[in-house]
Structure formats: structure tokens, C-alpha cells
Amino acid sequence: MNTLPQQLANGLFLGSMYGLIAIGYTMVYGIVQLINFAHGEIFMTGGFGALTVYLVLPDGISMWIALPAMLIGGALVAVLIAVGAERFAYRPLRGAPRLAPLITAIGLSLALQQLVFNLYPKAENARVFPQLPFGPYHLGSIRIQSGDIFLIIAAPLCMAALAFFVRLSRTGRAMQATAQDPDTAQLMGIDTNRIIVIAFAIGGLFAAVAGVAYGVKYGAVEYNMGFLAGLKAFTAAVLGGIGNIYGAMLGGLVLGLAEAMATAYISDIPGMEQLGGQGWSAVWAFVLLILVLLLRPQGLLGERVADRA
Amino acid sequence: MIVRHRSLLILTTVLTTGALTLTACGSRDDDKEGSSSDKKTTVVIGVDAPLTGANSATGLGIQYGAKIAVDDANKNNTVPGVTFKLVAKDDKAQPATGQQNATALVADKDVLGVVGPLNSGVATQMQQVFATANLVEISPSNTAPELTQGKNWQTDKKRAYKTYFRTATTDALQGGFAADYAYNTLKKKKVFVVDDKQTYGAGLAKLFTAGFKDAGGKVVATDHVNTGDRDFSTLVTKIKNSGADLLYYGGQYDESQVLTKQLKEAGADIPLFGGDGMFTPTYIKTAGKAAEGDLVTSIGVPVDTLPAAKTFVDTYKAKKYPGDYGTYGAYAYDAATAIIKAVGTVVKDGKVPSDARQQVVDAVQKTSFDGLSGKVAFDEYGDTTNKQLTVYQVVKGEWKSVKSGTFEPKN
Numbered sequence: 001m002n003t004l005p006q007q008l009a010n011g012l013f014l015g016s017m018y019g020l021i022a023i024g025y026t027m028v029y030g031i032v033q034l035i036n037f038a039h040g041e042i043f044m045t046g047g048f049g050a051l052t053v054y055l056v057l058p059d060g061i062s063m064w065i066a067l068p069a070m071l072i073g074g075a076l077v078a079v080l081i082a083v084g085a086e087r088f089a090y091r092p093l094r095g096a097p098r099l100a101p102l103i104t105a106i107g108l109s110l111a112l113q114q115l116v117f118n119l120y121p122k123a124e125n126a127r128v129f130p131q132l133p134f135g136p137y138h139l140g141s142i143r144i145q146s147g148d149i150f151l152i153i154a155a156p157l158c159m160a161a162l163a164f165f166v167r168l169s170r171t172g173r174a175m176q177a178t179a180q181d182p183d184t185a186q187l188m189g190i191d192t193n194r195i196i197v198i199a200f201a202i203g204g205l206f207a208a209v210a211g212v213a214y215g216v217k218y219g220a221v222e223y224n225m226g227f228l229a230g231l232k233a234f235t236a237a238v239l240g241g242i243g244n245i246y247g248a249m250l251g252g253l254v255l256g257l258a259e260a261m262a263t264a265y266i267s268d269i270p271g272m273e274q275l276g277g278q279g280w281s282a283v284w285a286f287v288l289l290i291l292v293l294l295l296r297p298q299g300l301l302g303e304r305v306a307d308r309a
Numbered sequence: 310m311i312v313r314h315r316s317l318l319i320l321t322t323v324l325t326t327g328a329l330t331l332t333a334c335g336s337r338d339d340d341k342e343g344s345s346s347d348k349k350t351t352v353v354i355g356v357d358a359p360l361t362g363a364n365s366a367t368g369l370g371i372q373y374g375a376k377i378a379v380d381d382a383n384k385n386n387t388v389p390g391v392t393f394k395l396v397a398k399d400d401k402a403q404p405a406t407g408q409q410n411a412t413a414l415v416a417d418k419d420v421l422g423v424v425g426p427l428n429s430g431v432a433t434q435m436q437q438v439f440a441t442a443n444l445v446e447i448s449p450s451n452t453a454p455e456l457t458q459g460k461n462w463q464t465d466k467k468r469a470y471k472t473y474f475r476t477a478t479t480d481a482l483q484g485g486f487a488a489d490y491a492y493n494t495l496k497k498k499k500v501f502v503v504d505d506k507q508t509y510g511a512g513l514a515k516l517f518t519a520g521f522k523d524a525g526g527k528v529v530a531t532d533h534v535n536t537g538d539r540d541f542s543t544l545v546t547k548i549k550n551s552g553a554d555l556l557y558y559g560g561q562y563d564e565s566q567v568l569t570k571q572l573k574e575a576g577a578d579i580p581l582f583g584g585d586g587m588f589t590p591t592y593i594k595t596a597g598k599a600a601e602g603d604l605v606t607s608i609g610v611p612v613d614t615l616p617a618a619k620t621f622v623d624t625y626k627a628k629k630y631p632g633d634y635g636t637y638g639a640y641a642y643d644a645a646t647a648i649i650k651a652v653g654t655v656v657k658d659g660k661v662p663s664d665a666r667q668q669v670v671d672a673v674q675k676t677s678f679d680g681l682s683g684k685v686a687f688d689e690y691g692d693t694t695n696k697q698l699t700v701y702q703v704v705k706g707e708w709k710s711v712k713s714g715t716f717e718p719k720n
Contacts, residue, residue: 003546003547003550006546007543007546010542010543010546011543013542014540014542117361117362124361124362124365125365125366125563125591125595126563126566126567126591126595128594128595128597131597136574136576143575143576145574214539218539218540218567218570218571219567219570219595219596219597220566220567220595222539224362224537225539228537259543260542260543263543263544264543264546264547277532277533277544278503278532278533278534278535278538278541278543278544279506279532279533279534279535281535281538281540281543282535
């Protein structure tokens, strides 16, 4: 049987999730030039927020009602934490050397992990996440799970909504202006503090969607799920050109596909038997990152200074 | 300023000296009381296991299994003149943390024995620390053969550390037992083998592979996962297309519960077979329906079939302790009991001899009693003489024992 279509689909689904998380990195970087390393944990809290909503809803409720409520709940938690992080962890350090907020971000990421681990009931093991009540579907030889359906609908939808928002709304234009030159933007009457808060909030919103996607795809959420996912999403953002929204999505897809292809086929190449397989998935993802940084340091789409946002 | 500083210095000195004098007096008083007959000596039994994070469900089962043994010993006054106290350390399934815990336990003069750790990989980092201090360590769950029989255990068995014992039988038997069951009882002919590259998982997978090939089966492919991985979509597509009728997994429940779920979702209707690292209710809870039909081997016979363990299980449930007592709880109880009994032969009337730790090691080596898990005794390598194993299968969302027995390797 030809496994290529299925493996491509696997890569695409994985890549969509990386892309969704990567948007948050890119948004924040585009506007304040800060790599928010706690973003992976914001994604994690989004997943836990959605799980909490599900747990307080009455048992046996239809997922068609529960899922929107979970998305809203997860988004509320993630946006609150993202905005809180901006207000209390990053804003006091604005104007400080760039290393300072970076270290704060790493500290915040550890703190969020420990908070969930210690305060969320039974978080020391994976917490079971509800599944969507449909699927799997077959498209030729490809098998698509309900969780993957959620991803392939959510990722382009989020992407398009964001693109419209940034291009067409007043706030979106203010974001572009702030990204280009915060000082001049402020002189033109733009409340840059508000714009930065909005960037963090949007990043948190998408992280929450990705958190729910992770839950429905893998059937569980964990307190430490943000670390590796965050690292991969950061890689995706850099791959696409950090600061570029389309780049983040493209970088995510490329990364997911590369990971799946490498995992599936490298061990088939004669002489490479030992260098393929699941255990090497992360290695090939980072090899790809290094290659892109060497050959095209600005990323696949480049850091489009004119309208990065 | 200078005057103030100097007065501060004097004050501090006086306070410190005073405190030291008081402490010294205090400890002398303690000694006096210790020798009088109505005041009991405290002996500490250490526990090292993952109490938080990965593997903590089984780790907590070890902690509270040992706790019940200590409570029983105090209640029954098993060792006259001695009150036992449990000190549990969390190694988070990390070898380096386990080593720190070992050092801390060794430094505590009251510790005369340690139960743990859970993970073979952690044990390798702790053995030397305990051996240097002559402190006995009994693991209720380590199954890597080299821990007792040395690196070259297959060709040249040699005891690695004389202070190390275990109440769990080794993977040499567990892997072979699983292979025998898979080939001869389940009639599986083609297996895909995956492990998590850890001491326990990789070792187990290797032994299963050897056993399955010897039995006449075919290993169609092998692969490895990283601990912490959650997306196995590429791997399960490979497994599905390999034509394997069984997936053998060497590792813990954290990864395998997700792997089996994705495997079944991909439409591969083959069972996943693993070792005792997967034998926990958490596995079934997370994997849900996908776990149905999956198998594990575990050490010993089911705790609930042992009449001696009934009181233990009742106590565990009544106290509402967290963790899974089913996997290693009874083995931890037996490990702690072996230490308690050894302390009983060494400490008379609450007097702890200066070479107590060395004497406890010797006493544990000679120990022999009927424990919860069966006969508790150790051979010349520190391995348990109880070689019972059981295959469990998920039936209607619960682990059901399907076959118990012993396994003797052919060579």
C-alpha cells in the first residue's frame, strides 16, 4: 500500500497545529520584538481552560454545544494570562536590554507549568480530554480523524480572520503602524500600549484554539505539553520569517511536513537506517531550521518590514 | 556606624554561641533518654520514587505501600524499642534527582534502609551511592537485569552491588514470558517493536525481540520514540502498513497510552503488548476504548488473588491513598518489611550498633519470610527468588489477569 498520501496528511495536520501556535509568537515579535517563550505555556493553559469548562458542564452534553463553550472558556483563560503576562512581566521591562524580558519569559514559562501542575487537580498525569463525536473519514486512502478535521477547519479560518483584521480594521492598521515605528505611531495618536495588549490577546486567542485542537487530537492535555510544542512553533515562526503572519502558518506547515516525511522515509534510504524513525523527528525539524537560517536567514517569506504585524 | 556594627557583631556571636550551647545540651539529653527503656529509638526507612510528574501514579503506590508496612510494624511493635518513620523523596523519574536523594538519605544517620526507586534508569545512578555507605536498597519494581547481575549478565553473571536488592523479578524473564505468550498463546507471528530508548524500555524490547525470534516469530521492523512525544501519526501509519499483527512496546504508560490510541484511530486493529511500566489504570483511562485488548506482563501474581494481601488492599483503600497499589504496592510493602525485619535482628532494646547499616545488609541477604507477594528471599545476586509473572489484558475497561506462571530462560 502506498503510504505517501497518509504521511503527507499526517504532516499537514501536525503542521497546522504548529502554525496556529506560531501565529502568537510572530504577532508579539512583529510588534514589540520580543520572543515570548511563555507562549507554549499559554497554549497549555488554553487547553486546560477548555477542559475545565467541559468538566463543569453537565455530563453527557453534546459536543456540538460543549465545543464552542470550551473554545470560549479556553480563550478567556489564555487571553487573560497572555495579557496579564504583558502587563506584569513584560511591560515593566520595556526599554530594558533585550535579554531581560527573554529571561523573564523563560521564568514565566516555568512558573505557569508549575502552577498548573500544583493547582490543577490530578494534573501530574495526562488529563483526559473529550473527543469529537464524528469521524474517522476516508478520502481515498487517507484516513482523517475528527481532531484533524477540527484543525484543518480552524487553522485557515483563524489565519483568514487575522489577515482581514490586520488589513481592514482601524485597529489592524494601527498595529501595522506600531510595528513599523512605535514612536511615530504614538505621535500620530495611536495608543501603542493598547495595540501591544491587543497583539498579546490575539496570540493568546490562537494559542487557545491550538490548545483545544491538541486536546481533541490527542485525547489528553498535560501540564508540560507547552514546552516542546512551543519550541516547535517558535521554529515554525523563524522558518517562515519571524514577524510575518503568513510566514508563521507556512513555516508550521513546512515543519510538520518535513517532520512527517523524515520520520516516515529517511530510514528507508540505504545507509540511513539508523537515522530515521520516530526518535529522530525533532532532530530533523531542527536540522531544517539550521539549514533555513544558513541559506535564508530572514526566513522563507522574510520578515516583511513594511507590513509585518 | 563602626560602634553599631561592632555591637551587632558581639550580639550575633553571643546569640550563636548560646544557641550552639543549648543545642549541644539538647542532644546530650536526647542520648540519655535514648538509653532508658521507655523511650523509643527512631529508625527511618527512606523511599525514593517519582511522586510527581511522569510515572507518579505507580510511584505513589510504592510510597504508600511502604507506608502501610511501616504503620503495621509500629502498631504490632514488630521491633521492640524502635519506632519506624518513613521519609519519602521524589525523584521525578530523573536519574540525577534520584542520585541527589540517595546522597541525602545516606547523610541521614537514622536511615537504615531505602525502598525504591521505581525506574531502572534511576537505580543505576543510586546504586553506587548506597554501596559506598553500606546502606541497603530494595527496589519493588526495577526489572533491568544488569542492576543485579552486572553489565555482561547474559554471558558472565556478576553481582554489581552487594547493598542492592529487589522484590521484582527481572526483564530477562518478563521479556521472554511475554514473547512466549504472544507467539504460543496469542498465535501472533509478525511483531513491530518500539521502545522509548530508556534503560527499562530498550532492555525489555530487546529481550522480547530475542524471545520472539527464538520462538519462531518474525520481527517486521523496530522503531524508537522520545519520552514526551505525543504525535505518533507517522509511526502508526508505518506500523499499520508493516503487516504486523502485534505491536510490542518497551516503556512507560505516558507514551504508550497515546500510541495505542493513535494506532487504533489509524485503523490498525492490532493489540499493543508491553511490560509492567504500562500496568496502571491511568493507561486505560487515557487511551479509552483503544486500550481494549491490549496486554502487559507484570511481576508476581495479581495482588487481589493473594489472601495475604487482602488486609493490605483494604487498608490502602480505606486510607484513600493516591496512586496505584496494584502494580508495586505489595512489593513495596514486602521490601519495607524485609528492611524492618532486618532492623529487628540488628537493633536490640532500641540500641543501634555503630555498624548497623552493614549488619542490616547482611540480615536482608539472609531474610526469608512469607510476604504479601509470596515468599520473600534473595539469591546471590540480590534478585528475588520469587519468579512469578502474570499477563494482564484490558477487558471491558479493566486489567484482567489472563495467565500467571514462571518463566525459565532456555540457556
